[in-house]
């Protein structure tokens with residue numbers, strides 16, 4: 205079922221908004237490039253709201269002393285112990301196969317943002 209969560213203008217670039225749908229806490233995010241994402245708003249480690257965290261990037265490197273800053277604004281960092289989640293997939297960066305948060309489909313129609321919850 206599709207739920208209206210806010211007006212388009214409420215969710216500016218690089219911002220997020222926590223909403224509750226069917227008693228589930230969900231964070232809706234507008235990335236730096238304007239795309240919308242929605243994830244379960246609960247960290248799988250100890251349970252705080254991920255919406256209290258921050259949207260950042262991550263560093264990668266092929267050898268010591270070398271790093272590249274990537275995915276700016278696409279990594280949601282937990283406010284408690286800094287676990288990082290890719291907003292596109294919900295997967296954690298440290299163990300993407302086993303530690304992840306659920307993602308939801310988001311659409312934008314005629315000035316309203318909708319989240320699809322099955």
Ligand code: FES
Nearest residue numbers: 247249250282285
């Ligand atoms: S509670 Fe989120 S990383 Fe520990």
